[in-house]
Amino acid sequence: MTQQPPLRFDPSFETVPADEDEIQRGLTEAMLSIQRKTHADTGYAHRAVHAKAHGYLKARFEVLPGLPPALAQGLFAAPASYEAILRFSTTPGDILDDRVSTPRGAALKVLGVPGPRLRGSEGETTQNYVLGNSPAFQIGTAEGFLRQLRPLAATTGRAEPLKRAVSAVTRTAEAALEMVGGKSATLTTLAGQAKTHLLGDSFFSQAALLHGAYFGKVALSPVSSDLVALSERPLDLAGRPDGIREAVRDFFRTCPAVWELRVQLATDIEAMPVEDAAAMWSEDESPYRPVARITAAPQDTWSDAMRAAVEDRLAFNPWTGLAAHRPLGSIMRARRPAYAAAREYRSRGNRVEIAEPTAFPVA
Numbered sequence: 602m603t604q605q606p607p608l609r610f611d612p613s614f615e616t617v618p619a620d621e622d623e624i625q626r627g628l629t630e631a632m633l634s635i636q637r638k639t640h641a642d643t644g645y646a647h648r649a650v651h652a653k654a655h656g657y658l659k660a661r662f663e664v665l666p667g668l669p670p671a672l673a674q675g676l677f678a679a680p681a682s683y684e685a686i687l688r689f690s691t692t693p694g695d696i697l698d699d700r701v702s703t704p705r706g707a708a709l710k711v712l713g714v715p716g717p718r719l720r721g722s723e724g725e726t727t728q729n730y731v732l733g734n735s736p737a738f739q740i741g742t743a744e745g746f747l748r749q750l751r752p753l754a755a756t757t758g759r760a761e762p763l764k765r766a767v768s769a770v771t772r773t774a775e776a777a778l779e780m781v782g783g784k785s786a787t788l789t790t791l792a793g794q795a796k797t798h799l800l801g802d803s804f805f806s807q808a809a810l811l812h813g814a815y816f817g818k819v820a821l822s823p824v825s826s827d828l829v830a831l832s833e834r835p836l837d838l839a840g841r842p843d844g845i846r847e848a849v850r851d852f853f854r855t856c857p858a859v860w861e862l863r864v865q866l867a868t869d870i871e872a873m874p875v876e877d878a879a880a881m882w883s884e885d886e887s888p889y890r891p892v893a894r895i896t897a898a899p900q901d902t903w904s905d906a907m908r909a910a911v912e913d914r915l916a917f918n919p920w921t922g923l924a925a926h927r928p929l930g931s932i933m934r935a936r937r938p939a940y941a942a943a944r945e946y947r948s949r950g951n952r953v954e955i956a957e958p959t960a961f962p963v964a
Contacts, residue, residue, distance in 0.1 A: 604886065604887065607867065607868055608816075608873075610815060615875055615876065620744075621743070621931065624743050624744050624931075625937075628743060628747050628750060629939040629942045632750070632939050633649065636648075638695075645950075645951065646946055646947045647696065647912075647947075648694065648943065649694050650693070651708070652693060652696055653691050654912060655705075656688075656846060658902060659685075659897065660685040660897040661683075662894075663680075663893060663894045664892065665892060666680040668892060674812050674813025675923050676728055676893075676923055684711075684961060685709060685710060685895060686962075688707070688911060688915075689705065689849060692733065699843060700839075704734055705734045705802055705804070706734070707804040708917035710728070710730075710917060711727060711729075714726055717923065717924045718923060721937075722957075725957040728923055729918055729921045729922050732805055734804050735805065735807065736818070737879050738808065738878040738932060740879060740932075742932065743934070746932055797835060798834045798836050799836075800828055801832035801833060803821065803822040805820045805821075806818050808878040808929065811924075812926065817864050817865045817887075818889075820865070821860050822860060823858070825859035825860075849902050849903075853897070857897060857899055860895045862891070862895060863892065865888065866890075867882070878932045907962075910962035910963050913951055914953055915962065916944045918936070920937045
């Protein structure tokens with residue numbers, strides 16, 4: 602198949618509905634309601650989403666040399682090496698037993714990045730990526746996401762045995778679908794995530810971002826043999842409410858890890874729309890191509906000091922970064938006020954200052 606050249610971004614590719622402000626207010630309030638419930642239950646102001654962390658990594662982020670012009674944009678314009686922070690998580694806003702199998706996330710913060718900034722992050726020097734372990738959202742717009750988030754917010758803090766039962770049913774349905782060659786993003790999102798090792802997963806921006814003059818999606822994919830070997834490896838979580846965290850910690854006691862950050866540049870606005878984050882962009886039409894390598898040496902991925910430093914004092918937000926990598930589409934636009942409000946709630950609730958770091962927060 603002949604691949605089309607990457608498509609330059611045109612502002613007309615984004616369309617803002619007349620009621621977007623109202624939708625964003627609804628999403629922000631739904632996220633805050635999750636935080637209020639978990640705060641009341643636990644006495645701690647957790648993140649509104651991705652509340653349960655499974656490990657933190659100090660890593661090295663290296664922009665690859667010799668990138669073609671369309672990939673050598675923004676952060677990736679020239680070879681460079683940066684310190685980086687990785688945080689692994691699961692997506693709900695409440696802290697659940699790992700037997701409740703929900704989608705996973707990875708947040709990447711690259712430190713000391715020069716260049717023109719996104720509005721609201723002037724004066725900072727980090728580039729943030731917030732990633733999930735499926736290539737697209739199951740709901741494509743902020744309006745649809747709000748419809749889904751409201752009932753999820755209403756069940757935050759509800760009985761965990763019920764959530765485990767729902768999880769088991771949806772995992773079984775997901776496995777049956779995969780046996781016949783399919784995969785349901787909706788089932789996976791609704792607690793159908795298989796009980797596999799988190800470090801074998803790839804993680805995706807799911808929605809589009811600018812890539813300098815172009816636009817695309819981003820993926821964090823394991824490439825070192827020890828990581829690749831964990832793909833789809835079953836993880837026994839019986840009697841282990843924090844089994845994912847324990848598995849991540851056990852791996853990094855002795856093993857290093859290498860990932861690639863990859864970019865899928867859009868080639869066709871009809872097939873690869875900005876405003877529909879549920880659209881699956883064909884990798885036959887435009888494959889993910891490596892732009893950077895992330896390496897992590899063996900290290901301890903969990904301690905009280907790291908938990909306090911990252912959970913109390915750091916935020917991960919795709920709107921904190923370079924103007925060359927501005928998030929695109931209604932879901933990404935809705936994240937801007939929602940994440941800002943969630944950060945402010947955490948700061949006030951926990952009586953701490955949340956700020957962008959210039960170095961890994963724990964020596």
